[in-house]
Amino acid sequence: METPHQNHINKADFHDVYEPAEDSFLMIDALEKDIDYLKAKKPIFCLEVGSGSGIVITAFSMAFPGTFCLSTDINVKACIMSKSTACYNKALHDSINMNLADSFTNNKLDVIIFNPPYVVTDSIECGQKDITASWAGGKNGREVTDKLLDMIPKKLADNGVFYLLLIEENIPKEVCEIMSSFGFNYECIIKRLVRNERQMVIKFFR
Numbered sequence: 001m002e003t004p005h006q007n008h009i010n011k012a013d014f015h016d017v018y019e020p021a022e023d024s025f026l027m028i029d030a031l032e033k034d035i036d037y038l039k040a041k042k043p044i045f046c047l048e049v050g051s052g053s054g055i056v057i058t059a060f061s062m063a064f065p066g067t068f069c070l071s072t073d074i075n076v077k078a079c080i081m082s083k084s085t086a087c088y089n090k091a092l093h094d095s096i097n098m099n100l101a102d103s104f105t106n107n108k109l110d111v112i113i114f115n116p117p118y119v120v121t122d123s124i125e126c127g128q129k130d131i132t133a134s135w136a137g138g139k140n141g142r143e144v145t146d147k148l149l150d151m152i153p154k155k156l157a158d159n160g161v162f163y164l165l166l167i168e169e170n171i172p173k174e175v176c177e178i179m180s181s182f183g184f185n186y187e188c189i190i191k192r193l194v195r196n197e198r199q200m201v202i203k204f205f206r
């Protein structure tokens with residue numbers, strides 16, 4: 001998969017929107033590793049939740065030009081940047097200012113991608129709509145992620161796939177147990193140690 005260009009973004013704009021970092025690139029690498037599996041699925045709809053600068057959903061859209069690509073972000077400035085990243089890279093993509101996947105109708109999404117705010121923080125820091133939403137994950141860094149987990153059985157198509165980035169502090173084993181209780185299988189696609197952070201991308205499928 002190609003990494004989208006970002007020359008159109010002023011460095012100062014990253015005061016308000018998450019600047020792509022190792023976690024963003026790990027998610028792109030995970031999707032690339034799984035590209036044959038994804039191509040075999042011929043996805044019609046792909047949603048990235050929390051798209052930030054739009055680098056991940058744009059990379060997906062460039063690799064899957066026949067897929068209707070959408071993204072959401074709670075931060076309106078991230079939605080605007082995501083759209084501009086897609087345009088600059090001549091990729092098609094629509095961006096919606098929305099909490100998680102709230103307004104999507106049931107079981108229509110073939111692929112869901114989430115690189116969540118995963119840093120362990122006080123709960124009170126969660127739920128902002130600015131740059132804080134990029135990293136503040138509350139208890140175990142899981143408060144936002146857990147809300148999306150609850151939605152996955154209702155939003156994902158029956159043969160759909162959900163890619164989630166986690167760090168060790170998020171207790172990935174517990175996330176896998178929650179998803180198993182909803183009837184999902186799981187597989188760790190990729191792991192990387194980034195400074196002191198053990199990052200991984202896990203895929204969930206029925």
Ligand SMILES: C[S@@+](CC[C@H](N)C(=O)[O-])C[C@H]1O[C@@H](n2cnc3c(N)ncnc32)[C@H](O)[C@@H]1O
Nearest residue numbers: 018024050051052073074075099100115133134
């Ligand atoms: C770690 S950043 C990842 C950004 C981008 N996907 C990337 O990989 O570079 C998490 C993103 O999730 C967004 N976010 C946090 N809470 C959200 C929510 N409840 N609904 C939608 N987006 C949310 C943040 O605004 C931020 O853009």
